[in-house]
Amino acid sequence: MICRDSLLIDDEVRMVINSTPETTQVNGTKFSQPADVNDRILSIQSHVSYGYVGGKAAVFPLQCIGYDVDAVNTVNFSNHTGYGLFGGTRTSPEDLTSIFRMMDEIGLLSPRRLLTGYIPNAAAMEVIKELAQKLKSRNPHLIYLMDPVLGDSGKLYVSQDVIPIYKEMLSFATIITPNWFEVETLTGVSLLSQNALRNALSILHKHVQHVVISSIPLQPWLSDVIPETMQPPASTNDQQAYLLCISSSRTIGSNSHSTVHARLVPLIPGYFSGVGDLFSALTLGHFNPSPTPSDGKLYPATQTPLSFAVAAALHKTHSILEFTNTFAAQLPPEDRTITDDECDAAEPVRKLKRMKARELRLVQGQHILREEWREGQGKDLQFWDGFWDSS
Secondary structure, three states: OOOOOOOEOOOOOOOOOOOOOOEEEEOOEEEEOOOOOOOOEEEEEEEEOOOOOOHHHHHHHHHHOOOOEEEEEEEEEOOOHHHOOOOEEEOOHHHHHHHHHHHHHOOOOOOOEEEEOOOOOHHHHHHHHHHHHHHHHHOOOOEEEEOOOOEEOOEEOOOHHHHHHHHHHHHHOOEEOOOHHHHHHHHOOOOOOHHHHHHHHHHHHOOOOEEEEEEEEOOHHHHHHOOHHHOOOOOOOOOOOEEEEEEEEOOOOOOOOOEEEEEEEEEOOOOOOOHHHHHHHHHHHHOOOOOOHHHOOOOOOOOOHHHHHHHHHHHHHHHHHHHHHHHHHOOOHHHOOOOOHHHHHHOHHHHHHHHHHOOOOOOOOHHHHHEOOOOOOOOOOEEOOOOOOOO
């Protein structure tokens, strides 16, 4: 999405990071590589000239872990919309169709993985829907991660006519990564209790095997039901807020409930755009649905391929966010003002400086992206034992 909030932060981000893809070693440091060098990704989402959201937050990180990425832009903007001022154009459905047709005609449309993010309108969505259906029919093993970018914090980013198309596309996706508001929008279920959370996941799993809820605020009802091992540490700071990230995987052809994992992360004040785009890209990049015997024991007994990938993505994303936050905190006070709608309206340059300071430091932090991930460092998602048990 062009302008997506993420306020997650990790407290121990300098640990060695390992990943699902295979690795190479250079001067003692292990770096990620896809298990298959032909594992090409087609990324379809927004583009900005300045900063890191949409494809700019996804393509480079995927390249850092060894993937070739073909990028198609759904919009071409000067910068993300959080600046308040921006220029550029939305790619027309006709142009999208023309791009995909030509790629197909000359043999360039055979990705093994598909990633879609922000799509500006229903007409463009229909083109992407047709493409996803075509690619899936050609290759039933296509790994398609759909980030249903609809909105956040109770506010839609797109027009209402986009929503039913997203619902129709669920059946083509391997993985979806909605936030809590997008879950509510897609299912019609308000997440106000564990029963509601179970209901929402059940609805989504009727169409898609792997569901990631990227963030749910830790409200009292949620704090009351998460296992004790997931609870935040005891702290004298009663004002500290948290978000819960959930992964849920269902076995195809089974009538049993999905396997649910989760991890709680602290929230920091501030507005950082592109974090959801980065998280979704890394989840796709680290997802290995069928580890081979040569991979060894990739997943512990309590992990799934999805929870393993989400743990890697969550940890790397938070590391980048902390890296960015540390940089922003060192800037002059006039470049790191707090959000104040009244002051921002009176002096727009305040917001411009703040947005610029909080652009993700992907290039400077590429060592974080490139390092491999291994489980067992205290950053795994935890198995939510008893999630489906009735109260």
